[in-house]
Amino acid sequence: MTDNLNKALEKYFGHQSFREGQREIIEDVLQGKDVLGILPTGSGKSVCYQLPARLMSGAVLVISPLISLMMDQEKQLAASGYKDVIAFNSFLSVQKKQDAFRNLAAYKLIYASPEMLQRKGFVKKLSELRISLFVVDEAHCISQWGHEFRPDYLKLHHIIETLQHPPVLALSATATPEVQKDISFQLRKPAMARHIYPMDRENITFQVDELETPSEKIKRISNVLKAHPVPTMIYFSSRNWTEKAAAELSAALPDMNVAFYHGGMEQSDRILIQQQFMNDQLDVICCTSAFGMGIDKQNIRLVIHFHLPPQIESFIQEVGRAGRDGLSSVSLVLLSPNDDLLPRKLIQSELPDREEIARVIRYMKSRVQQGVFRLPEQDMLLESLQISETKWRFLRYHFENHGMMDNDRIVSSFDWETIQEKISRVAAERTKYKLAKVNELLWWAVQTECRRKALFAPFQDTTKEPSYHCCDRCGFKFSEWAPVTKATRKSESYNWKQALKQIMLQGDSDEEIKSG
Missing domain, CATH: 3.40.50.300 (P-loop containing nucleotide triphosphate hydrolases)
Structure with missing residues (x-):
């Protein structure tokens, strides 16, 4: 396998040797193992799934948190002559998106955001394909203790189940042992092969x-x-x-x-x-x-x-x-x-406070009492609630987690006060944790x-x-x-x-x- 991988690396990427960690991760991926890879920023994590996409039958699905990241990688691959790649993002015209949906089976490498995977039609289309590898890029986002916590990442294990449990590759550049453990737990993959490499760069x-x-x-x-x-x-x-x-x-x-x-x-x-x-x-x-x-x-x-x-x-x-x-x-x-004031202010504005949670609960409770169970379009909803999209994502995840919501529909009446208290505690705990992270960086600086x-x-x-x-x-x-x-x-x-x-x-x- 070693000689074949070296030849494939040079053929498709022009490199004569692998960087630290790449070969070990790729070998495990090609053997169908679930893998967690922690490699330093700039070490070429994308090769760990782009090369298998060239070598495996079926398609490789890459969950990526940032539009510019998808676009940049798609453009680089296209420039190298690799056309079997598609990134679903807002820069796709309506026509190209429709064409891509119809011809999804033609692509070997499919990029999508975790939010895109909340669209049932898209997931249904993916379930008709053979997904040979499910990649979670920037996997620290899946951990509630990760620095870019994204609630929609916590739903990925449902998508993996829908897609008949393809092998999973989770990649990140920065994940503490605590976050590594949480990634494995949230993906429901307790036996992941771990390839953890030093994050510091000598230069x-x-x-x-x-x-x-x-x-x-x-x-x-x-x-x-x-x-x-x-x-x-x-x-x-x-x-x-x-x-x-x-x-x-x-x-x-x-x-x-x-x-x-x-x-x-x-x-x-x-x-x-x-x-x-x-x-x-x-x-x-x-x-x-x-x-x-x-x-x-x-x-x-x-x-x-x-x-x-x-x-x-x-x-x-x-x-x-x-x-x-x-x-x-x-x-x-x-x-x-006072350089710590701005990050503290930003953190405290990310999650809903007790008053905002109470206001949203009152809004939902009043709709149930009126017999109106479906929520309005998101823009109208955010305007009515007077909260940010980030705060609503957090609340929506917890409402769904407590069985209060299914898509945009309130399921039924609940013990609203108990739910409110539980969510308030989670938000307070998360805010406290993030403020401690600011202190950690300040300590390092001085x-x-x-x-x-x-x-x-x-x-x-x-x-x-x-x-x-x-x-x-x-x-x-x-x-x-x-x-x-x-x-x-x-x-x-x-x-x-x-x-x-x-x-x-x-x-x-x-x-x-x-x-x-």
């Missing part, structure tokens, strides 16, 4: 700078980029700050091209910015967490965190977008007083030990020997950094109108899977 160096104000942060970024004009991603927790910082850095760095990216932009603008960055026409992206997942740009040298993300797992994933070519790259965190060892301690027992520099606690200074810089920027005459026409198919709108 990434860590530094934290403590500053007093946001203005000082902008000045620090300007000085770093003047000395080291390298491809850079700067993460913010605020959409407004991405735009403000991009404007200020553009003025301070006239020789560099700077742009912003966030979930509030038009989809066509986001795709344009993404493609320009991938093609080296942009040097610096000021972005929210909406940017980066699935972006396989090899030469990002610097990832800066202007704001702290809400947990270590997100931080590790975002840092892991640097240095995918193995060359020296740096993670720079800019810390100032502790005095080796940053690499402290960062990865919750995930693994040891860390790798750095290829270049370790961290500022171990003596790193930016003045000593000698990164590889690009010689020339690609031609500015690239026809982006034509590029957009090729990569975009405006159509009906599925829900946006993630924003920021």
